[in-house]
Amino acid sequence: MIFPDAMLGLLGGGQLGRMFTLAAHSMGYRVTVLDPDPYSPAGAIADVHIKAAYQDAEALQQLADTCAAVTTEFENVPARSLRWLEAHCTVRPTGGSVEIAQDRILEKRFLKGGGLPVAPFAEVNAADDCDRAPESLYPGILKRARFGYDGKGQALVAGAQEAREAFLAMGLEPCVLEKRVALQREVSVVVARAADGTMRAFPPAENSHRNGILDVSVVPARVSAPLAQQAIEAAQAVATRLDYCGVLAVEFFVTADGELLANEIAPRPHNSGHYTIDACVTSQFEQQVRTLCGLPLGETRLLSPVAMVNVLGDAWRHGTPAWDSVFAVPEARLHLYGKHEARPGRKMGHYTVLGSTPDDALSRAEAIRTQLSRTKDAAI
Ligand code: ADP
Numbered sequence: 001m002i003f004p005d006a007m008l009g010l011l012g013g014g015q016l017g018r019m020f021t022l023a024a025h026s027m028g029y030r031v032t033v034l035d036p037d038p039y040s041p042a043g044a045i046a047d048v049h050i051k052a053a054y055q056d057a058e059a060l061q062q063l064a065d066t067c068a069a070v071t072t073e074f075e076n077v078p079a080r081s082l083r084w085l086e087a088h089c090t091v092r093p094t095g096g097s098v099e100i101a102q103d104r105i106l107e108k109r110f111l112k113g114g115g116l117p118v119a120p121f122a123e124v125n126a127a128d129d130c131d132r133a134p135e136s137l138y139p140g141i142l143k144r145a146r147f148g149y150d151g152k153g154q155a156l157v158a159g160a161q162e163a164r165e166a167f168l169a170m171g172l173e174p175c176v177l178e179k180r181v182a183l184q185r186e187v188s189v190v191v192a193r194a195a196d197g198t199m200r201a202f203p204p205a206e207n208s209h210r211n212g213i214l215d216v217s218v219v220p221a222r223v224s225a226p227l228a229q230q231a232i233e234a235a236q237a238v239a240t241r242l243d244y245c246g247v248l249a250v251e252f253f254v255t256a257d258g259e260l261l262a263n264e265i266a267p268r269p270h271n272s273g274h275y276t277i278d279a280c281v282t283s284q285f286e287q288q289v290r291t292l293c294g295l296p297l298g299e300t301r302l303l304s305p306v307a308m309v310n311v312l313g314d315a316w317r318h319g320t321p322a323w324d325s326v327f328a329v330p331e332a333r334l335h336l337y338g339k340h341e342a343r344p345g346r347k348m349g350h351y352t353v354l355g356s357t358p359d360d361a362l363s364r365a366e367a368i369r370t371q372l373s374r375t376k377d378a379a380i
């Protein structure tokens with residue numbers, strides 16, 4: 001086991017890294033962040049911030065020399081960098097498991113190969129593949145295999161012609177063409193797996209998206225107990241098959257027919273798991289510290305129904321959001337990531353609200369949202 005006050009290394013300095021750093025600090029560890037951005041949210045609070053590229057040999061050497069173990073918060077971190085570090089120090093998760101989640105084609109094959117139902121799909125490596133794809137995949141969504149997030153690198157396509165055009169517009173990069181399925185709802189499960197194979201999953205979150213970006217998560221998800229259990233077991237099966245060590249999230253679709261389809265894997269804590277900070281015995285970030293340091297996993301029990309709302313840069317369009325509307329609710333907690341520039345669609349922070357039921361938490365969260373985005377005039 002790695003004990004405080006060991007130095008932990010982190011590839012990537014976004015909000016996930018910031019919350020990892022906060023958890024590590026509260027347990028008495030020190031953190032070194034590698035992120036080229038001088039204003040990175042995690043770099044700003046880390047003990048050491050190495051401002052260099054993720055492939056920078058000197059920077060990787062410094063991490064290997066000064067850190068007891070290294071993890072990542074950024075799924076597009078070069079798998080090669082993780083592999084290099086693996087030869088020099090403890091790295092969790094490994095480059096091999098991160099690599100699968102970085103590529104939708106590998107990811108789909110992996111999920112399907114493990115017997116998990118996924119939305120019908122075809123691999124698109126050339127424009128002709130759009131014509132060869134079965135008619136039943138249309139209307140579909142063409143998704144770039146790599147570097148997509150928050151709905152970016154995706155296009156809704158009615159038929160083969162539109163798919164071709166989208167494939168060209170996305171630069172002829174390998175893609176997945178996925179049938180657009182009728183969704184009843186979306187859920188996700190965050191699971192932690194230790195090096196000895198023990199696992200603890202957090203309760204499934206029910207997620208709604210706006211413009212392809214997670215908007216609200218509600219926990220417990222309003223699904224049947226067997227479906228919640230099925231999602232937990234599927235996420236655990238993914239972690240086991242990857243021989244994963246660390247925190248991982250699996251996103252699922254619940255179709256209009258009530259079927260559970262695996263959508264994608266995130267090899268890191270997940271936005272839909274932020275509720276665990278305020279509503280669970282152990283947070284997903286503490287769990288990441290625990291798996292990294294070889295400590296026993298913490299209890300994942302939910303202490304209260306909860307809703308989490310993302311605060312995007314859009315909330316700044318009339319000036320600084322009315323934070324007093326969050327602070328006025330005693331069961332609400334605000335988390336801001338310290339980002340300097342509030343661009344539309346950029347994740348600036350989130351808040352959680354505890355409630356007596358999921359619906360109660362959700363309606364309280366929505367009431368805060370209405371207040372938060374009031375115009376300056378209305379605020380006076
Ligand atoms: P990202 O990496 O951007 O999160 P996803 O594949 O999860 O990519 O897609 C983002 C969102 O788009 C999903 O959460 C879901 O709301 C919607 N979506 C994606 N694929 C499908 C599909 N096949 N059918 C219906 N909705 C989909």
Ligand code: MG
Pocket residue numbers: 251264
């Ligand atoms: Mg997604």
